[in-house]
Amino acid sequence: MAGFLGSNVPVWDAATLYDSLETPVSKRDMLVNNIPLGQSLASQFSSRSPETTTSKDDKPTQTVVLMRRHGFSVQADSIEMAVYRGIYTKINAKAQTDAMAVARNWEGTMGSNADGVQELGLTQELVVGCTEMNERFQ
Numbered sequence: 001m002a003g004f005l006g007s008n009v010p011v012w013d014a015a016t017l018y019d020s021l022e023t024p025v026s027k028r029d030m031l032v033n034n035i036p037l038g039q040s041l042a043s044q045f046s047s048r049s050p051e052t053t054t055s056k057d058d059k060p061t062q063t064v065v066l067m068r069r070h071g072f073s074v075q076a077d078s079i080e081m082a083v084y085r086g087i088y089t090k091i092n093a094k095a096q097t098d099a100m101a102v103a104r105n106w107e108g109t110m111g112s113n114a115d116g117v118q119e120l121g122l123t124q125e126l127v128v129g130c131t132e133m134n135e136r137f138q
Contacts, residue, residue, distance in 0.1 A: 010066070011065075012065050013069075014067070017036070045065060
């Protein structure tokens with residue numbers, strides 16, 4: 001059901017951009033709320049370099065981009081397809097997480113599968129920023 005994920009889903013990490021932006025972000029609330037962050041995230045939907053893109057009509061080559069410490073974004077040609085991709089991305093992420101937990105408990109280690117696994121929890125900065133953002137809308 002999740003063949004649309006492909007074999008290599010890109011991972012985007014806003015934390016690597018916060019300090020490098022022309023106007024540094026002071027509140028790290030996990031929102032993609034400025035043009036540089038949006039452009040950076042959008043660029044992850046294409047495996048082509050800007051030099052090989054022939055027109056604005058070129059379709060993205062990726063359907064899902066994982067967003068470290070945030071979740072994921074999907075793209076599709078319709079709302080229905082985007083919802084489908086969102087649902088099955090979540091279902092498959094849960095299945096992957098469960099499989100990794102079973103492997104870790106069974107073998108006591110994930111061995112070579114542990115390569116590249118990063119801490120997934122929120123930083124204290126993100127906890128504070130997200131809490132402030134969410135409380136504004138209650």
